[in-house]
Amino acid sequence: MPWDGGLEGLGPLIGALTGIFLRSLRKEPQVLDSEVFTVQQNHPQGRLYQKRTMETSGKLICRQRQVLLFILLLGLSQAGLEPRSYSVVEETEGHAFVTNLVKDLGLGQGELSKRGARVISQGNKLHLQLDQETGDLLLNEKLDREELCGHTDPCVLRFQVLLENPLEFFQAELQVIDINDHSPVFIDRDMLLKISESSPPGTTFPLKNAQDVDVGRNNIENYVISPNSYFRVLTRKRSDGSKYPELVLDKALDREQEPELRLTLTAQDGGSPPRSGIAQIYIEVVDINDNAPEFQQPLYRVQIPEDSPIGFLIVTVSATDVDTGVNGEISYSLFQASEEICKTFEIHPKTGEIRLKKQLDFERIQFYEVNIEARDAGSLSGKCTVLTQVMDVNDNAPEVTVSAFTRHIPENSPEAVVAVLSVSDLDSEENGKINCSIQDDLPFLLKSSLENFYTLVTERPLDRESQAEYNITITVTDLGTPRLKTQHHLTVTVSDVNDNAPAFSQSAYTLRVRENNSPALHIGSVSATDRDSGANAQVTYSLLPPHDPQLPLASLVSINAANGQLFALRSLDFEALRAFEFRVGAADRGSPALSSQALVRVLVVDDNDNSPFVLYPPQNGSAPCTELVPRAAEAGYLVTKVVAVDGDSGQNAWLSYQLLRATEPGLFGVWAHNGEVRTARPLSERDAVQHRLLVLVKDNGEPPLSASVTLHVLLVDGFSQPYLPLPDAAAAEARADPLTVYLVVALASVSSLFLLSVLGFVAVRLGRRSRAASGGGCSVPEGPFAGHLVDVSGAGTLSHSYQYEVCLTGDSGTNEFKFLKPIIPNIQAQSSGRNSEEKPTFRNSSGFNFQ
Numbered sequence: 001m002p003w004d005g006g007l008e009g010l011g012p013l014i015g016a017l018t019g020i021f022l023r024s025l026r027k028e029p030q031v032l033d034s035e036v037f038t039v040q041q042n043h044p045q046g047r048l049y050q051k052r053t054m055e056t057s058g059k060l061i062c063r064q065r066q067v068l069l070f071i072l073l074l075g076l077s078q079a080g081l082e083p084r085s086y087s088v089v090e091e092t093e094g095h096a097f098v099t100n101l102v103k104d105l106g107l108g109q110g111e112l113s114k115r116g117a118r119v120i121s122q123g124n125k126l127h128l129q130l131d132q133e134t135g136d137l138l139l140n141e142k143l144d145r146e147e148l149c150g151h152t153d154p155c156v157l158r159f160q161v162l163l164e165n166p167l168e169f170f171q172a173e174l175q176v177i178d179i180n181d182h183s184p185v186f187i188d189r190d191m192l193l194k195i196s197e198s199s200p201p202g203t204t205f206p207l208k209n210a211q212d213v214d215v216g217r218n219n220i221e222n223y224v225i226s227p228n229s230y231f232r233v234l235t236r237k238r239s240d241g242s243k244y245p246e247l248v249l250d251k252a253l254d255r256e257q258e259p260e261l262r263l264t265l266t267a268q269d270g271g272s273p274p275r276s277g278i279a280q281i282y283i284e285v286v287d288i289n290d291n292a293p294e295f296q297q298p299l300y301r302v303q304i305p306e307d308s309p310i311g312f313l314i315v316t317v318s319a320t321d322v323d324t325g326v327n328g329e330i331s332y333s334l335f336q337a338s339e340e341i342c343k344t345f346e347i348h349p350k351t352g353e354i355r356l357k358k359q360l361d362f363e364r365i366q367f368y369e370v371n372i373e374a375r376d377a378g379s380l381s382g383k384c385t386v387l388t389q390v391m392d393v394n395d396n397a398p399e400v401t402v403s404a405f406t407r408h409i410p411e412n413s414p415e416a417v418v419a420v421l422s423v424s425d426l427d428s429e430e431n432g433k434i435n436c437s438i439q440d441d442l443p444f445l446l447k448s449s450l451e452n453f454y455t456l457v458t459e460r461p462l463d464r465e466s467q468a469e470y471n472i473t474i475t476v477t478d479l480g481t482p483r484l485k486t487q488h489h490l491t492v493t494v495s496d497v498n499d500n501a502p503a504f505s506q507s508a509y510t511l512r513v514r515e516n517n518s519p520a521l522h523i524g525s526v527s528a529t530d531r532d533s534g535a536n537a538q539v540t541y542s543l544l545p546p547h548d549p550q551l552p553l554a555s556l557v558s559i560n561a562a563n564g565q566l567f568a569l570r571s572l573d574f575e576a577l578r579a580f581e582f583r584v585g586a587a588d589r590g591s592p593a594l595s596s597q598a599l600v601r602v603l604v605v606d607d608n609d610n611s612p613f614v615l616y617p618p619q620n621g622s623a624p625c626t627e628l629v630p631r632a633a634e635a636g637y638l639v640t641k642v643v644a645v646d647g648d649s650g651q652n653a654w655l656s657y658q659l660l661r662a663t664e665p666g667l668f669g670v671w672a673h674n675g676e677v678r679t680a681r682p683l684s685e686r687d688a689v690q691h692r693l694l695v696l697v698k699d700n701g702e703p704p705l706s707a708s709v710t711l712h713v714l715l716v717d718g719f720s721q722p723y724l725p726l727p728d729a730a731a732a733e734a735r736a737d738p739l740t741v742y743l744v745v746a747l748a749s750v751s752s753l754f755l756l757s758v759l760g761f762v763a764v765r766l767g768r769r770s771r772a773a774s775g776g777g778c779s780v781p782e783g784p785f786a787g788h789l790v791d792v793s794g795a796g797t798l799s800h801s802y803q804y805e806v807c808l809t810g811d812s813g814t815n816e817f818k819f820l821k822p823i824i825p826n827i828q829a830q831s832s833g834r835n836s837e838e839k840p841t842f843r844n845s846s847g848f849n850f851q
Contacts, residue, residue, distance in 0.1 A: 086137075087175040090145035090155075095138050098128065098174065101161060102135030105170060116164035120403050120422070127157055128174065145176040146213045153178070153215035160453075164404060167417065169450050180218040180271025184210040186279035187339065191265075193247070193281060194379030197255040198288040202248065204234070206383060208336050209244035210267035210277050219243075221270035225281075226263050233265065240369055244336060247281070255285040284379075292380035293319040293330045295372075300386040306362040307393045314345070317352040319374035319382050326377035335373035335383060345370055345388075354386060362392040363426040394431040394480025399424050400488040408495045411464040418444065418492055419456040423476045431480035438474055444492075446474070456490075464494040465531040498536040498590025502528040504598040511566065514605040515574040523557070526564040526598055528586035536590035539564075544583040544597060553582050557602070566600070574606040575647050608701025610647035612655055614709045617642070626712045631683045639668065642675035642709055644697040654700035660708065661694040668713070670695055677711060689715050 086099050102112060113132040121127060129140045149155035154175050161170040188208050195205065212219045223245035225233040230253060234246045245265060261283040268276045295317060302315045321328045331349045334342060345368070346357045354370070368388040375381040404420040425432040436454055438446050443459045456472070470492045477485040504526060511524040530537040541564040546553045558567050564584070580602055587595035617625050617640075627640045646653040657675040662668055664687060669680045677693065691713040698706040 084170060084172040085175070086172065087177055088139065088143065089177045090143050090179055091181065092139060092142065094141045095129075098137040098139060100135045101130065101137055105161070107135070112163075115166070115168075118162045118164070118403075119159055120162050121157065121159040128159060130161075143176050145178050145215075146182070148176060151213070151215060155215075162403060162420070164420075167420070167449070167455065169453065171450075178215050178218050180214055180269060180273070180275060182213045182218075183275035184212040184220050184267035184269055184277035186210045186265075186267065186277055189279045191279060191281045192284065194284045194286045195249070195253060196288055196378070196380065197253045197285050199249055199253060201250055201252055205247040205249070206236075206336065207233075207245040207247055207265060207281065208279075209242065210279070211338060212267075212269050212275075212277075214269065214271065217270040219269055220267050221274070222268055224266045224268065226266075228261065228263055230261065231263065231283075238369065240367075253285045258285065260284050286379055291321055291323045291327070291376075293321040293374035293376050293382040295319045295374060295382055295384035298384050300384065301389070302386065303389045303391050304356070304360065305391045305393050306360040307395055308356055308360060310356055310359060312356040314354045314356060314388065315386060317347075317354065317372050317374075317384055317386065319352070319384070321374075321376045321380070323376060323378065323380075327380070329377040330374050331376075333373050333375065335371040337371065340365070341368060341370055344368065347372060360390050362390045362428070363396065366390050366392075392428045392431055394427055394478060394482065394484055396426040396431075397484040398434050398476040398478050398486045399426075400474060400476055400486055402488065402490075405490065407491070408493050409458065409462060410495045411497045412461045412499060413458065414461055416458045417455060418458065418472075419490060420449075420453070421456065421474065421488075422453050424452060425478050427478065427480060431478055433479040435477045435479070436474065437477075438472055442470060442472060444470070444472060462494045464496050464533070465500060467494065468533075469493050496533045496536055498532055498588060498592070498594060500531040500536075501594035501596045502530045502539045502586040502588055503596060504528045504584075504586060506598070508599040508601065510601045510603065512603045512605050513568055513572055515572050515607045516609060517568055517571055519568065519570050521568045522565055523568050523602065524566050524600075526559075526566065526584050526586075526600065528564065528596065528598070530588050532588065532590065536588055538589045539586050540589065542585045542587070544585045546582050551580055551582070553580075556580065557582070559584060572604045574604045574649070575610070577604060579603045606649045606652055608648055608652040608699065608703070608705060610652075611705040612644045612646045612697040612699055612707045614697060614707055615643040615645060616640075617709060617711065619709065626714050627677075628714050628716050629679070629683070631685070631687075631715050631717055633679055633683055635679055635681050637679040639677040639679065639713060640711065642670070642677065642695050642697065642711070644675065644707065644709075646699050648699065648701065652699055652701035656698050656700070658696045658698065659693060660696045661692075663691040663693070664688060667691065668693055683715060687715060691715070 084104065088096065088098055101107070101117070102109065110133070112130070112135050117130060117132055119126070119128050119130045119137070126140050127143060129138050130136075131138065145155045148157065155178070157174045157176065159172055159174065161172060163169075186208065187210075191208055193205055193207075195203075207223075210220055210223075220243050222235045222243070223233050225231060225245075225247070230249060230251045232248050232250055234248055235243050236246050237243050245267070261281075263281040263283065265279045265281050266276050267278075268274050296319070300315055300317060304312070304314055317332065319330055319332070321330055332347050332352045333349060334345065334347055337345075344356070344358045344360070345354055347354045352372075352374075354372070367390065370386040370388060372384050372386060373381050374384075400421055400423055402419055402421045404417075406416070406418055409416050409418060423434050423436055425434055434452065436446060436448075438444060438456070443462060445457050445459045447455045447457060449455050456474070472490040472492060474488040474490065475485055476488075477483055505528070509524065509526055513521070513523045517523075526541065528539050528541070530539055540561050541559050542561060543553060543557070543559050555569055556572075558569055559565070560567075564586070566584075582600055582602075583597050584600055585595050585597050587593050629637065629639050642657055644655055644657075646655060655675075656672050657670045658672065659668065659670040659677075666680055667683075667687060668677055668691070670677050670693075675695070675697070677695070693711040693713060694708060695711060696706055696708050698704050
């Protein structure tokens with residue numbers, strides 16, 4: 001309920017009239033004597049008022065109702081002058097209504113729950129509870145003002161209302177109103193006074209006061225003494241507001257008539273109803289001792305640091321008594337000391353030294369008023385006061401209270417609120433001023449929102465892959481001497497967001513697979529990693545559609561989606577498919593999913609699975625070709641050349657030639673690297689006319705494969721008419737082979753008739769060529785050979801740039817011979833051929849080759 005001091009005078013009248021109004025409605029008899037009414041008006045903030053009312057009359061009910069309604073309206077109009085100050089009477093039962101925050105803060109229905117409203121008090125002592133649905137602020141427990149605040153008046157409990165989303169604070173305070181629930185109590189219920197009979201009327205005697213833990217008007221109001229003829233009591237007030245009794249002598253004492261008196265001292269408070277406490281005063285009238293001790297000064301002022309050790313000398317008081325003898329002996333003692341002062345200070349009865357008995361605490365009590373009594377042996381006393389001010393020292397470290405804390409922060413979140421905290425220091429002045437900070441190397445900021453309230457936020461978006469956890473140390477330091485600090489540690493975990501695509505260990509993979517492999521063979525693996533965590537880091541592999549639509553990728557390879565292992569689905573053939581490439585994708589399971597690609601190139605490794613194939617002499621099952629060799633041929637004469645190819649590649653296609661058998665060993669030899677068949681020695685008349693040579697062609701594979709070919713060689717004495725080449729063939733032979741040119745020149749010089757015969761044969765040859773175009777003649781490979789049968793290494797197989805034309809005419813009974821002719825000459829081949837003819841070396845037919 002909103003509290004305003006201006007309604008204090010109005011409250012009793014409202015309470016009394018409300019009681020009368022309620023009695024009239026119940027038609028109860030009116031109370032003629034004095035009564036006490038306690039009324040709780042259904043005020044919008046539910047304030048409780050108490051007041052004693054006087055006698056009322058039942059005849060004025062109508063007029064009282066009008067007055068009551070007027071006063072209620074006036075009270076309502078005055079309420080809410082201080083919108084965030086509330087009050088409650090102590091000892092009110094728990095869950096009592098205090099206020100409705102929805103109305104006070106001007107919020108909408110249900111907005112408190114949506115914004116996460118909470119009530120925060122210093123030290124997290126929850127005296128209040130908030131119903132977020134209705135907005136009602138209720139007491140959490142029964143409050144005892146004396147336990148909460150002691151003698152402090154007013155008793156104010158400060159708290160804050162925190163709205164988390166969006167962040168907003170409201171300061172408020174709750175005043176606990178005192179009720180008269182404690183009676184005055186005398187520490188010493190029996191007091192002894194020794195008063196000299198020579199004391200003149202008007203002499204005053206301070207008495208020990210009573211104590212009442214209530215405050216304000218509920219504290220001690222006055223003192224009264226039982227009726228007697230000699231004394232009256234006065235109520236005095238100290239500088240701190242407490243009241244004490246002072247006994248005043250109205251009539252001179254006569255020890256002979258009345259040597260002692262017994263009086264009753266009553267302490268009354270101002271509560272309603274009032275409470276009281278009593279003490280017995282025993283007065284002993286003593287013989288004349290007319291000089292009381294006197295202090296050098298009636299008031300002492302001292303300052304003492306709160307960290308002074310026990311036994312510390314505060315001050316030494318001194319009093320003198322002009323009397324002599326026993327009446328001049330002085331003893332010191334604490335006078336009218338409360339329980340707290342008795343526990344804190346002690347005085348030496350002879351020296352007057354006041355020392356510290358208990359550790360001081362500035363944050364609890366800042367000021368002490370100590371009364372000292374000096375009493376002589378004749379029971380006369382003097383009084384002085386020691387005002388002790390406690391000086392604050394920096395003995396309290398700052399305190400940190402975390403009101404809200406978010407442990408897990410998503411990465412990439414801009415300026416996220418991590419924690420809301422408050423700091424406090426029980427010290428004062430510079431000792432209570434606070435600095436709050438965190439480490440400089442962290443991506444966090446500490447922002448001050450309200451006084452001593454801070455908000456910890458992220459300075460920039462966090463990256464979990466760079467750092468997944470932060471240890472934040474909040475350091476709170478005061479400005480005292482020496483400086484004290486408190487550290488509070490928070491651990492913040494960065495939760496993962498799918499912001500990293502899988503990354504392959506390499507952008508391109510090269511895999512080698514030997515041909516003729518078994519299906520489902522594991523040929524290699526690809527690997528990708530994802531820097532994220534959890535499902536965001538789980539990688540799934542897949543084959544991407546190839547760029548070449550003709551490539552049957554789905555029938556060639558497959559991939560394990562879990563680990564990236566690649567498998568060949570069928571047997572590969574190097575001669576059909578030497579290499580192919582495709583792309584592999586890796587995608588994570590985040591939302592949305594991220595992916596990346598890598599290129600995989602598969603190279604098929606050749607296996608020696610193809611035997612050499614002989615191109616020349618042709619192996620087509622027809623009549624074998626016969627090579628003609630003149631008997632005048634010298635050693636190293638080129639008889640023919642075995643031409644072979646191998647479908648494999650590399651060393652599996654490196655061919656070597658070897659003469660296995662011959663009709664006459666030692667007459668012919670085969671070059672191992674190019675298959676040329678040459679004479680090993682000059683021919684003689686004794687050599688057989690026909691020779692049969694078996695040549696083996698072998699590759700360099702593992703294991704090696706081979707093929708064989710049979711050559712038929714015919715030795716002739718010379719080139720007779722059936723064996724002469726045609727004119728155009730002779731011209732070509734002259735250009736290609738110097739030996740042929742020499743023979744033609746020799747023939748031309750012998751007879752011009754031979755030249756005429758040559759011209760005649762030209763016409764005949766042209767006619768034969770036209771018939772050959774229609775299907776006649778022997779089978780000759782024409783055009784370039786297939787690409788997969790060509791090895792450009794020059795290691796014995798045919799190349800594109802060196803191709804032979806071989807033919808034996810089908811209509812010649814003597815098998816007309818036509819020399820080898822390069823269709824596309826190769827300069828290197830010609831030069832090497834010439835060198836080989838000029839410098840021949842011979843080896844026998846047992847397998848040695850000629851270079």
